Amino acid sequence: MKRFGVIAGILLVFLISAFSLVVIYDKGKDQKPLRYADIPQETIDWINNIGDETNDIISSFNPTPRPTPWDNDDDIGQDPETGLKTLEDEYFIFYFPESLKKAAYQCQPMAHQAIPRIEEIVGKYYYPSDMNGRKVPIYLSTDQQSFEQLMSKMTSSSNDYENVAGITVWEVGLSGFYLKCIALNGKYCFRDKKYTKHVMWHELTHYCYYASIDYGQYNGRLPMWVTEGIAEYVGYPGERPSFSNDQIQEMRQGCDFSAPHFKYVHEVYQGGHSIYCFMEDRYRLPALKQFLKGTYSEPLATAVQQAFSVSVRQLENEWKANLDKFER
Numbered sequence: 001m002k003r004f005g006v007i008a009g010i011l012l013v014f015l016i017s018a019f020s021l022v023v024i025y026d027k028g029k030d031q032k033p034l035r036y037a038d039i040p041q042e043t044i045d046w047i048n049n050i051g052d053e054t055n056d057i058i059s060s061f062n063p064t065p066r067p068t069p070w071d072n073d074d075d076i077g078q079d080p081e082t083g084l085k086t087l088e089d090e091y092f093i094f095y096f097p098e099s100l101k102k103a104a105y106q107c108q109p110m111a112h113q114a115i116p117r118i119e120e121i122v123g124k125y126y127y128p129s130d131m132n133g134r135k136v137p138i139y140l141s142t143d144q145q146s147f148e149q150l151m152s153k154m155t156s157s158s159n160d161y162e163n164v165a166g167i168t169v170w171e172v173g174l175s176g177f178y179l180k181c182i183a184l185n186g187k188y189c190f191r192d193k194k195y196t197k198h199v200m201w202h203e204l205t206h207y208c209y210y211a212s213i214d215y216g217q218y219n220g221r222l223p224m225w226v227t228e229g230i231a232e233y234v235g236y237p238g239e240r241p242s243f244s245n246d247q248i249q250e251m252r253q254g255c256d257f258s259a260p261h262f263k264y265v266h267e268v269y270q271g272g273h274s275i276y277c278f279m280e281d282r283y284r285l286p287a288l289k290q291f292l293k294g295t296y297s298e299p300l301a302t303a304v305q306q307a308f309s310v311s312v313r314q315l316e317n318e319w320k321a322n323l324d325k326f327e328r
């Protein structure tokens, strides 16, 4: 009888242990494993400051892991008090006032058309299955005032939105890249279909480019021409920017590829676009794509060297020597 008691005791301990393990496993099952357990402080600073350097990105580092699923239930647009309508499919959710219903139905196919272009150039499109079930939320605002109202709900950042046609708001947390929203400003968008499509593709490129970066590795700070330039290059397929002779002289004198920023906004956007066009002219598309892939985990100098076998300064000088090809 005594012996039976011991065996029963051992069995009981075993059963309790097994049960505990199942409970622990079940709890852990819904949690995405930590992707970025140890992001370097310099990269965290960069993430928190990207929005200071460009108008159409707001990014932040969130030190708290975000529980899964990352669906769209908590989107601001789901709140009935906003009065926003929704247009939803398997990849996107559009939130818009009734007056922009027609625009929403025009924007939906434009967003889908961006996917193959982004897959080709950026290397990957991030579907809901890559984002713990989260679809891309795209807000359409009628005018400057409603755009700014939306932004005040979306972020505590006090950016200047006066010249912002579209914006991408995201955060990097320990469990990965989380897109809060893309928003288009009716002050600039919806009248001209081609321009609206360009803004949408530009912002969707930001989403997929920044989602591709391996924040767990040292990245330091990417110059803004790298990220704004690729968004312009993807957003205007087959088109080339053009510049006045004065602008070309200014870029020749002032643009430093290694600096965080070029002096003028058009130098970052159209100038950045021209750098990618030049890369394609001189080194061809596969090398351009290899360069981009390099920037996801390597410092700029390494990415340039591996893709083009030149230094950053050499690439800069080659671009400057070829800027006449972009004269209008």
Ligand SMILES: [Zn+2]
Pocket: 054, 056, 057, 202, 206, 227, 228, 231
């Ligand atoms: Zn941009």
